Amino acid sequence: MRITIERSNLLRSLSHVHRVVERRNTIPILSNVLLKTEDGALRLKATDLDIEITERVPASGEQDGATTVPAHLLYDIVRKLSDGSEVELRTNGEGGQMTVTSGRSNFRLQCLPEGDFPDITTGSFTHAFTLKASDLGRLIERTQFAISTEETRYYLNGIFLHTIESGGALRLRAVATDGHRLARAEMDAPVGSEGMPGIIIPRKAVSEIQKLLGEADSTVEVELSDAKIRFTVGEVVMTSKLIDGTFPDYQRVIPTGNDKALRLDRQTFSQAVDRVSTISTERGRAVKLAVADSQLTLTVNSPDSGTATEELAVGYDADEIEIGFNAKYLLDITGQLAGDEAVFMLADPGSPTLIRDGGDEGTLYVLMPMRV
Incomplete structure (x- = not known):
């Protein structure tokens, strides 16, 4: 040679x-x-x-x-x-x-x-379709942060990619959850994805394809079967085994009866959460949200360091409510929102909260509360 x-x-x-x-x-x-x-x-x-x-x-x-x-x-x-x-x-x-x-x-x-040298690419693929690299990148980016790192629940260690009928149209949907939060993003299903099996793409494969998509400015070809998925981005071909497991019925944890709408500026809220959480060195410290009369009060209490509070003007006309969330999870979710406005659909302090993106109707998040 x-x-x-x-x-x-x-x-x-x-x-x-x-x-x-x-x-x-x-x-x-x-x-x-x-x-x-x-x-x-x-x-x-x-x-x-x-x-x-x-x-x-x-x-x-x-x-x-x-x-x-x-x-x-x-x-x-x-x-x-x-x-x-x-x-x-x-x-x-x-x-x-x-x-x-x-x-x-x-x-x-x-x-x-x-x-x-081993070869893992043997075998045929049952479905093939092409989509914009930016569209696939958005699905991954909006959901990747919620992938579980808990190895015992291996079926949560990836993104669940599948098609679903919604509003009379076929949609390609990506879902990830770690049991504390859930991220869901979707787009119009590309031609060729009809009847595809629901698959779980492993965390490492998700990370690698996201890096490749970041360099691409055109399209990506996707081929898949029950056991493997292949991405072709220009001259690069990546083949990965899929997680052999059953993704849980995530629809059951998406609340449908939350009727208290809290509307707030995404960036202002995110910066406020970041500021008040500075008081605590403990990872995962809860931040309390108290909402009343179009005013949101953020509070973090730390036994070692003290207390931090900040008030924000928000859109809210329902009953008063106090609810706690993991500060890091709040920052993760608000960091993925595309629009200027975030909408929190609340029920009560012990029930999951639904978070919608004012700039992307195809994306939603579910966040479990913490006791404060």
């Missing part, structure tokens, strides 16, 4: 694929990235056995071949090479070592054979 490639192209591709490689591996081959030359291009591939990312990048090859080298090591080497330089990758006939040459820099890396 002998190939020459622009350093910037190689670095960009390595930055995509090396992220899925775990720093510590009991299986040596999983620490490596597969490099294969074909049809005037270099194909890179990395996996952790749950996620696989491949990318093709233009290169000028003198001799086709394939090998695997340590992913993070190669990324660090290329990252430190001079801007605008060219990189030559060359293996000997036996493939035991690969030489990386750029200008006066020369590295020799230990290789493992291509035949040992």
Whole structure:
């Protein structure tokens, strides 16, 4: 194998694929990235056995071949090479070592054979559709923060993606919850998603595809089955196993009878919550919301530090109510709202609260109260 490639192209591709490689591996081959030359291009591939990312990048090859080298090591080497330089990758006939040459820099890396590299992409996909990268990115961004990190309830460790009939139209909906809060976002279902199975995309796959979507400005192709999902963003293809579990019936926890509407300025409220929660060093300290006569009073009590209060003018014409929420959860939710106005639909101090986004009708949040 002998190939020459622009350093910037190689670095960009390595930055995509090396992220899925775990720093510590009991299986040596999983620490490596597969490099294969074909049809005037270099194909890179990395996996952790749950996620696989491949990318093709233009290169000028003198001799086709394939090998695997340590992913993070190669990324660090290329990252430190001079801007605008060219990189030559060359293996000997036996493939035991690969030489990386750029200008006066020369590295020799230990290789493992291509035949040992695993392949998780076998199998067919039952559904395929295309949507804007920005639309998929919005679904993920609006819900990702609510993914549970509790490993015992593994079926909550991802985003539940499914289609649903709503108002006579088919909608593509993303839902995430950790039992304390729930985030739901939706959009018009793309052509080809009809009849797709409800799937749970794992947290790590969600994080990786979000990074790829952040660099994309066009469309993303999605293929899925009961067990796997594949995203194609330009020349990057990411395949991931899905969580094998049943997502709970989230509709049951979305309140329908909350009739006390609290309307407030999102940014002003968020800044006020951030200020009063400064008094407490304890993570997850409750902030009390007392609403009466179009005025909201935020209060945080800390046995060690003291008390903080702040008053805000709001829109509210229902009965007085006092309710407590986790300050961090309030900040997480208000940070995702697109509009200037947030609407809190309240019931009583012990019932879940529904939060709507004044700038995005397809998004809603449910937040469980805390005792204060």
